[in-house]
Amino acid sequence: MQNVTVLKDRLLDRLRANREAHRALFLKAQEGYRAEVVAALDGMLRDAKEGRPIRRALSLVEPQDHTKDYDTIIDMLDMTVEPEVELSQLEFRQYVRDEWDWAALAYTTNTSYAAGR
Numbered sequence: 001m002q003n004v005t006v007l008k009d010r011l012l013d014r015l016r017a018n019r020e021a022h023r024a025l026f027l028k029a030q031e032g033y034r035a036e037v038v039a040a041l042d043g044m045l046r047d048a049k050e051g052r053p054i055r056r057a058l059s060l061v062e063p064q065d066h067t068k069d070y071d072t073i074i075d076m077l078d079m080t081v082e083p084e085v086e087l088s089q090l091e092f093r094q095y096v097r098d099e100w101d102w103a104a105l106a107y108t109t110n111t112s113y114a115a116g117r
Contacts (some may be wrong), residue, residue: 005086010075011095018098019070025110029063032113036060063113064106 008037028047073095077085093099100106 005084026065029110029113063110
């Protein structure tokens with residue numbers, strides 16, 4: 001099966017739920033990321049004050065926010081006048097199953113910060 005026709009309202013419900021889950025995890029990850037940045041900068045300042053070698057760069061991977069990817073599709077569907085929409089396999093994986101190209105890396109990164117590493 002290459003394509004499937006779905007009810008627009010049902011698809012919108014799924015996309016909105018996926019978006020909210022992604023956004024909530026990202027916001028929690030932001031908190032953990034900020035705490036790690038502050039801790040690293042405090043350590044760098046302490047090293048500078050105590051005359052130790054100073055590390056001048058942070059190598060922390062930023063949490064990933066792909067909320068706009070969801071918003072674009074949701075807005076497109078909101079503008080669609082048809083009650084049904086045809087999806088390709090790729091679109092189905094992304095919109096329904098939440099399996100975007102960026103999903104694995106974003107989930108791993110965001111989960112690690114959200115959990116407090």
